[in-house]
Amino acid sequence: MKSTLSIISALILSAFMSSCHDVREYADDPLGNFEALWTILDEHYCFFSQKDIDWDAVHDTYARRIGPEMTGEELFIVCADMLDELRDGHVNLSAAFNTSYYRKWWSDYPQNFSLRLIEESYFNFNYRQSSGMLYGILRENVGYIYYGSFANPVGEGNLDNVLYFLKNTQGLIIDVRDNGGGDLTNVRTLVSRFITRPTVVGYISHKTGPAHDAFSEPMEITYNPADIGRIRWGKPVIVLTNRSTFSAANNFASVMKLLPGVRLVGATTGGGSGMPYSSELPNGWGVRFSACSMLDAEGRSTESGVEPTEGCAVDMDPIQALSGKDTILEFALDLIQNPR
Numbered sequence: 438m439k440s441t442l443s444i445i446s447a448l449i450l451s452a453f454m455s456s457c458h459d460v461r462e463y464a465d466d467p468l469g470n471f472e473a474l475w476t477i478l479d480e481h482y483c484f485f486s487q488k489d490i491d492w493d494a495v496h497d498t499y500a501r502r503i504g505p506e507m508t509g510e511e512l513f514i515v516c517a518d519m520l521d522e523l524r525d526g527h528v529n530l531s532a533a534f535n536t537s538y539y540r541k542w543w544s545d546y547p548q549n550f551s552l553r554l555i556e557e558s559y560f561n562f563n564y565r566q567s568s569g570m571l572y573g574i575l576r577e578n579v580g581y582i583y584y585g586s587f588a589n590p591v592g593e594g595n596l597d598n599v600l601y602f603l604k605n606t607q608g609l610i611i612d613v614r615d616n617g618g619g620d621l622t623n624v625r626t627l628v629s630r631f632i633t634r635p636t637v638v639g640y641i642s643h644k645t646g647p648a649h650d651a652f653s654e655p656m657e658i659t660y661n662p663a664d665i666g667r668i669r670w671g672k673p674v675i676v677l678t679n680r681s682t683f684s685a686a687n688n689f690a691s692v693m694k695l696l697p698g699v700r701l702v703g704a705t706t707g708g709g710s711g712m713p714y715s716s717e718l719p720n721g722w723g724v725r726f727s728a729c730s731m732l733d734a735e736g737r738s739t740e741s742g743v744e745p746t747e748g749c750a751v752d753m754d755p756i757q758a759l760s761g762k763d764t765i766l767e768f769a770l771d772l773i774q775n776p777r
Contacts, residue, residue, distance in 0.1 A: 465719040467512045471503050474516055474530070474724060477716050478523070480647035483730045484711060484740055488524060492649070495522050509720075510534070523726075525740075526683060527713045531723040542707050546680035549704050549753045549765060550614035555583065558761035565602070568595035572603065579773050580606035584627075587619030587685040591626045593667060600630060600668040608673040608773035610766070611693075618684025618709065628692050629663040630670050631699065636660050638692040640732040641712070655732055660692075673776070674699045675769040678745065684709040690743045691733040700746040702769045708742040 461476070463469035475496050485492055499519040503512070513530065517537035520528050530537040556562055556571075559581075564573040569589025572582045580603030584591075603609060628638065640655035663669055676693045678686075678701055687706045694701045711727020718724065733739055744750070749772070754764040 463719050467503050467505060467507050468500075470512065470718045470720050470722070471500065471516060473718050475499075475519070477718075477724060478520075478726060479649075481644055481714070481716075481726070481728050482523065482528075483644060483652075483727050484523070484525065485649040487730075487738060487740060490522060495519060513537070513722075520724075525711065525727055526707065526709050527711050527725065527727045529723075529725045531725070542709075543680045543683070546704070547752055548615075548681070549679035550681070551753075551758065551763070552583065552585070552615070554758060554761065554763055555612075555766065559763070559766070565599075567599055568592045570595070570599060572599050574603065574606055575610070575770065577770060577774050578606050579770055580609040581612065582609065583612040585616055587616060587621075587623045587689070589619070589623070591623045593626065593663075596626070596630060597668045600670055604668070606672070608675070609670060610675045610677060610769050610773070612677040612766075613682050613686045613689060614677050614679040614703065614765075615681045616683070616686035616689075617681065618686050621685050621688065624685050624689045624692065625660050627689065628660050628696075630668065631674060631693070631696055632660060632662045633669065633671075634662060636662075636696075637734055639688070639734055640736060641729055642732075643729045652730070655736065658731075672698075673773055675772060676701050677765055677769060678703040678706045678743070679765075680704055680707045680742075683707040687739055687743060688731065691739045694743060694746065695734050700749055700772065701743065702745055702749040702751060702772065703765045704750065704752060705742040705744045706739075708740045710739040 463473040479492055499515055502515045513532055513535060517530055520530055520537055521539050524539060526539055526542045528539060559575055560573055564571050568591050569586060570582050570584050575581050637657050638660045639658045641658060642652045642655045645651045645653050676690055678690050682690055687709050690701055690706050693699045710731045712729040713725050714728035715723055715725045751765050751768045757764055
């Protein structure tokens with residue numbers, strides 16, 4: 438059986454091949470590069486309808502700013518401004534001198550996280566580290582794992598050792614605040630420790646043509662439980678999220694939220710449910726964008742984020758943070774000790 442990542446990669450390639458038609462060539466000048474960029478997104482970006490974006494109107498607005506004598510720097514600014522209209526952290530334009538990046542998906546929200554606060558106030562800097570995970574046992578015998586990036590490989594043996602160390606705790610907190618994503622293979626590896634049977638964790642659909650609403654039927658994504666002999670977790674789990682929980686971490690939050698015995702605590706995640714793909718302009722600049730839409734196990738898009746479990750939305754109190762208290766983590770600790 439192909440891995441989930443292989444299937445997704447094949448779908449993205451299929452999306453581009455299935456929407457092939459006569460390809461127009463663009464001149465390597467300001468207007469040609471602008472039109473090439475606009476067209477690549479027009480034919481392959483996957484969230485126009487969901488975000489109610491009038492891409493034709495966007496074209497007309499920014500085309501007026503293109504001139505034949507403009508510099509590369511000036512062209513880059515116009516193109517980057519146009520891409521910001523997509524409101525998507527997966528959309529980037531890359532030149533030798535700069536990379537565009539839409540930041541408002543997280544910059545307009547409270548950070549709701551301080552790793553230093555946890556290291557100092559909750560562990561007195563006496564914690565363990567393994568395979569990209571910071572972990573230990575908090576007061577009242579509660580296990581804690583901070584996983585800062587799904588780009589850090591999660592080894593099966595490392596997970597066995599971490600979960601074995603925490604086996605006598607009354608519950609587990611998995612903190613993915615400020616986790617900007619990474620490899621979906623690591624999502625599958627981690628989730629496999631919290632399921633006991635093959636589980637549909639979401640769906641993916643790809644573009645079937647250049648029209649904004651041309652998509653395939655959603656295909657199931659199924660995760661299997663960890664192999665026999667590996668340690669699985671059956672006690673309560675709380676996942677901590679903030680607005681900077683994005684992309685693969687957003688996917689992890691959406692999967693875990695719908696599992697029995699798991700609750701999401703904190704703030705709505707940053708979203709980023711589109712699988713990114715890369716293309717190139719005539720001048721060699723690269724463009725990366727969301728090409729395939731992923732849905733959660735209930736068929737809902739999580740592009741705009743995953744909300745906390747009902748009754749579990751909480752922010753960090755900056756005043757209490759000054760005295761060493763993370764109010765999101767405190768809420769989770771209380772929830773494990775006093776289930777409700």
